[in-house]
Amino acid sequence: MKLINPALAQCLVVFMASATAMAGDHRAPAHAPQPQTQPQPDSAGWLVVPVVTSPGDAAHGWRYFSQARDHRAVVISPTGEYFYSRGEGLRRVFKAGAAL
Known part of the structure; x- marks a missing residue:
């Protein structure tokens, strides 16, 4: 047997083993696309900015949202x-009871 034949045989064995490892039932529920519950960073709209505060803190009760892609933020008192901010400081855009 020539030297090339065992090397070729080994390559074929590795190829066949990897092909069977990748094969599977693609109709199984595990491969079905899952509905997205969390927004993806590249296509997301507004994301909640998590802030941990306790009662008595100045930031307690405030809610923060951002859209990093467009450099925008919203804060709700x-x-x-x-x-609302476009990256240059906050500007009040709505007051409870009346729009500004």
């Missing part, structure tokens, strides 16, 4: 005021 405990009294219902909305503040």
Whole structure:
């Protein structure tokens, strides 16, 4: 037997083993696309900014949202005021009871 034949045989064995390892039942539920419950970073709209506060802290009750792709942020106060930023500081855009 020539030297090339055992090397070729080994390559074929490795190829066949890897092909069978990748094979499977693609109709199984495990391979079905799952519905997305969390927004993807590249296609997401507004994301919640997690903040841990305790009662008595200045930031307690405030909610923060950001859209990093467009450099925007929204902050909602405990009294219902909305503040909007395009990356240059917050500006109040809504006060509970009346729009500004």
